[in-house]
Amino acid sequence: MNTKNRLQDEHSVRLAVGLTGYALQIPAEVILASSRRDHHIVRARQVAMYLSHVGLGMSLARVASALDRDRSTVAHGCHKIEDLRDDPGVDEWLDELEQTLKSAADIGQHQRDLSLSPRQLQSLQLT
Template identity: 50%
Template sequence: MPGMALKQGVEDMENMHARGGQGRRTQDRVRLDRARAQLARQAAAFSLGVPVEAVQATGRGTAEAAQARQVAMYLAHVAFEMSLARVALAFGRDRSTVAHACHKIEDMRDDAGFDARLDDLETSLRAMPSPALPAAAPLNADGRHRAELCW
């Protein structure tokens, strides 16, 4: 089953070199890739008017959900400069599925309106702070961080 192999691949990658620093870096990269994939899913879902739950579904779903998922994969690859293999791992899909999605979305960029929308999404995603590095909280007069969130 492809899903089981992918799940095993994720677990293998997360556990690789678990005793050394490289294993920690690998785990951190996988977590960062998953966070970026989630951000790309949410941006694509919002922009295309598709519920994010439909984009996250494991099955194909509706044509609109499938297209939003393809846009999200494309955005993760282009905006976050993730390899196709890393996008596949983060989305729980096969690398060939991600390659197909990227080719399909690239072909759709011939439409000026769609191209402009993707340009805006790419720019927005590139401008987002890294999920692994939260924004610093403002400081009080005594130099300590305030307890409130800063967004």
């Protein structure tokens, strides 16, 4: 995989992690930390993996690569979250997260429409 595609995958997964963190009130850095094995952190990481795979249509291998994890770890996490969808409340919550993630990803795919001119960037003090 080339560097551009890998960066795109990393950004996509980070979007899913950020949304998951926001929904669960867990900082994205904590979810991404490989040393954090607390149950609620692991579950949040699994939700982000699941959203990346199902919501963004990324392969398990691409999600794993973006998170520096093994593909089997991502598959296990996705299966765990899929099993939780038997609960109607969890199912509805995940549906809402998927739709929000897809909408946010669509915005990212249309960057040309949202790009700012150098003058606008300067006005925002981003340059």
